[in-house]
Amino acid sequence: MNIENIVLIGFMGTGKTSVGKRLAKHLNWDFLDTDAAIEEISEISVPEIFRKHGETRFRSEETVLIKHLLGRKKLVIATGGGTPLQPENWEALSQLGLIIALFAPIDTILERIGNRNDRPLLKAGREEDQRLLLSRQPIYNQADLIIDTTELDIDEVVDEILGKIEGRIKDETKN
Ligand code: S3P
Numbered sequence: 001m002n003i004e005n006i007v008l009i010g011f012m013g014t015g016k017t018s019v020g021k022r023l024a025k026h027l028n029w030d031f032l033d034t035d036a037a038i039e040e041i042s043e044i045s046v047p048e049i050f051r052k053h054g055e056t057r058f059r060s061e062e063t064v065l066i067k068h069l070l071g072r073k074k075l076v077i078a079t080g081g082g083t084p085l086q087p088e089n090w091e092a093l094s095q096l097g098l099i100i101a102l103f104a105p106i107d108t109i110l111e112r113i114g115n116r117n118d119r120p121l122l123k124a125g126r127e128e129d130q131r132l133l134l135s136r137q138p139i140y141n142q143a144d145l146i147i148d149t150t151e152l153d154i155d156e157v158v159d160e161i162l163g164k165i166e167g168r169i170k171d172e173t174k175n
Pocket of ligand 1: 010011012013016035046079080081082083119120121
């Protein structure tokens with residue numbers, strides 16, 4: 001079966017946005033980052049939404065956005081780390097296309113994020129961050145494909161994805 005869209009899920013700092021942008025370029029597809037789309041629509045940043053309106057509001061904006069995407073084609077979607085956790089979001093994401101989870105262990109994630117940490121949910125310290133990652137991993141593990149990015153750079157992750165989906169993308173969409 002042909003893949004209509006590609007959905008990237010995974011914990012914060014696993015590279016969904018960077019990989020998604022590059023993958024979309026290779027496929028000549030559009031790229032959409034759910035956090036960036038929400039920021040554009042609400043005209044404030046994700047940390048500000050959390051601060052001013054709370055996480056519940058952010059989660060409902062995520063759900064509205066994901067459902068809006070149904071029917072789209074040739075889109076690489078980078079989700080937020082919490083997007084696939086709500087069953088109705090998961091349902092919509094699986095309707096959209098192939099779900100690929102990017103994995104990295106907590107120390108790699110914290111190293112990658114470094115002091116650019118603008119994630120409201122990733123400021124509690126290593127133990128808490130690890131607990132959050134472990135609690136979410138069973139959901140991420142339900143993806144169609146799981147890529148361990150620990151030892152890979154962005155291009156290597158993209159190559160691995162392209163290798164795995166070869167033959168399931170219509171030829172005219174290829175570069
Ligand atoms: C979140 C991850 C963030 C963003 C928000 C909440 C989460 O996205 O959606 O801060 O719950 O894991 P990234 O995974 O792109 O950092």
